Amino acid sequence: MRQRISYRLCFPLALALIILLPSSAFAHVERGQAIGFITGFRHPWSGLDHVLAMIAVGIWGAQLGNPAMWLLPVTFPMVMSMGAFMGLLGIPLPGTEIGIALSAILLGAMVHGEVRPKLIVAAVLVGFFAVFHGHAHGTELPPGESGLLYSMGFVIATGCLHGVGIAIGLVHRWPAGKLALRGAGAFIAFMGVVFLWRALA
Amino acid sequence: MNWNNKYQSILPGLVVAIAVLCWPSSASAHLVTTGMGPVYDGIGHLLLTPEDFVPVLAISLYAGLRGAAAGRRTMFLLPLAWFAGGLAGSMVGIVPAIPTPALSFLVVGVLVAADLRMPANAVSALAVVIGLVHGFFNGAALKEGAGTLGLLGIMVMLFVLVALASAFVVSLKTPWMRIAVRVAGSWIASSGLLLLGWSLR
Numbered sequence: 051m052r053q054r055i056s057y058r059l060c061f062p063l064a065l066a067l068i069i070l071l072p073s074s075a076f077a078h079v080e081r082g083q084a085i086g087f088i089t090g091f092r093h094p095w096s097g098l099d100h101v102l103a104m105i106a107v108g109i110w111g112a113q114l115g116n117p118a119m120w121l122l123p124v125t126f127p128m129v130m131s132m133g134a135f136m137g138l139l140g141i142p143l144p145g146t147e148i149g150i151a152l153s154a155i156l157l158g159a160m161v162h163g164e165v166r167p168k169l170i171v172a173a174v175l176v177g178f179f180a181v182f183h184g185h186a187h188g189t190e191l192p193p194g195e196s197g198l199l200y201s202m203g204f205v206i207a208t209g210c211l212h213g214v215g216i217a218i219g220l221v222h223r224w225p226a227g228k229l230a231l232r233g234a235g236a237f238i239a240f241m242g243v244v245f246l247w248r249a250l251a
Numbered sequence: 252m253n254w255n256n257k258y259q260s261i262l263p264g265l266v267v268a269i270a271v272l273c274w275p276s277s278a279s280a281h282l283v284t285t286g287m288g289p290v291y292d293g294i295g296h297l298l299l300t301p302e303d304f305v306p307v308l309a310i311s312l313y314a315g316l317r318g319a320a321a322g323r324r325t326m327f328l329l330p331l332a333w334f335a336g337g338l339a340g341s342m343v344g345i346v347p348a349i350p351t352p353a354l355s356f357l358v359v360g361v362l363v364a365a366d367l368r369m370p371a372n373a374v375s376a377l378a379v380v381i382g383l384v385h386g387f388f389n390g391a392a393l394k395e396g397a398g399t400l401g402l403l404g405i406m407v408m409l410f411v412l413v414a415l416a417s418a419f420v421v422s423l424k425t426p427w428m429r430i431a432v433r434v435a436g437s438w439i440a441s442s443g444l445l446l447l448g449w450s451l452r
Binding site for chain 1: 301302305352364427430433434437438440441442443444445446447448449450451452
């Protein structure tokens with residue numbers, strides 16, 4: 051009986067396999083737009099200096115707890131987009147690379163030391179450095195991409211990086227996790243020194 | 252036993268049916284190629300145009316944050332204003348060069364991110380303005396295509412979208428869920444600012 055069932059299923063299953071073979075799917079006419087979103091989404095992940103700084107923001111927010119945990123990741127993309135706005139318009143911002151390197155050093159140090167300043171101080175610090183990151187991104191934006199989808203991909207990726215940082219930072223509740231976060235902070239600060247060295251060299 | 256036999260006879264047909272439904276064919280994702288008439292063209296236009304879709308989502312989130320009454324008003328006013336604006340746009344046909352999506356993203360995104368407490372009338376006024384402006388541009392764009400029936404399709408879809416998104420936000424009870432909505436607002440605002448820079452570039 052069981053054999054008969056399997057024979058019966060052979061034909062439709064084979065047919066299903068043939069039909070489901072991946073063929074060309076011409077799902078989008080406006081190919082440039084899809085590329086725009088993906089390019090934008092990939093951009094923040096492309097530089098280690100940006101990645102570490104944004105993850106540090108998330109970790110620090112998680113260490114500080116509510117409301118900093120959500121306020122810092124909200125502040126960063128909004129101020130970063132202001133920096134990107136300046137970069138897009140060609141408004142110069144001297145020392146961008148140095149600012150980015152310093153952001154890794156200071157944010158790493160904050161995470162390492164579990165520093166707990168007033169909320170406004172933390173937000174201003176994060177916002178100040180976000181301008182440098184945004185400016186660098188703004189000047190690097192490739193021409194010819196779909197502005198809207200690129201921007202959305204870019205911002206969503208930045209938010210995801212903060213999310214990664216917050217997720218990592220949640221280990222703060224355990225003593226071993228606290229120690230690991232402090233180590234991560236030290237690593238980020240050290241990398242910041244390397245970035246600064248490169249920027250000044 | 253009877254049930255087993257019946258099941259065995261249905262199964263091959265079911266497998267074939269699923270396979271046929273999963274056939275990777277060309278997706279006619281754009282206005283002129285939906286092939287289902289102007290109403291569906293309008294619906295497709297709204298769902299596939301992030302310049303319109305995201306501001307609608309943002310104003311729905313904001314109305315939801317402001318409560319059920321604001322959500323209900325927006326649910327009716329936004330589609331009506333959009334339709335009125337669309338009719339005006341289809342009559343005029345000349346589109347001024349204003350970065351409307353960028354400004355909508357920015358203004359409504361900031362309101363969502365800040366969870367700014369505005370009177371219900373002000374929320375309604377904002378929905379009407381957004382509807383009129385975006386509808387105007389839609390009307391001008393659809394003049395040669397889906398026309399008034401397309402606008403009707405958009406109107407119906409707007410009603411559904413606002414109802415779903417606002418009701419979802421109104422139903423959120425835990426604070427962190429509302430914070431997630433605000434984070435989404437900050438992302439929308441950031442995208443708007445980037446888009447504004449892009450359009451002024």
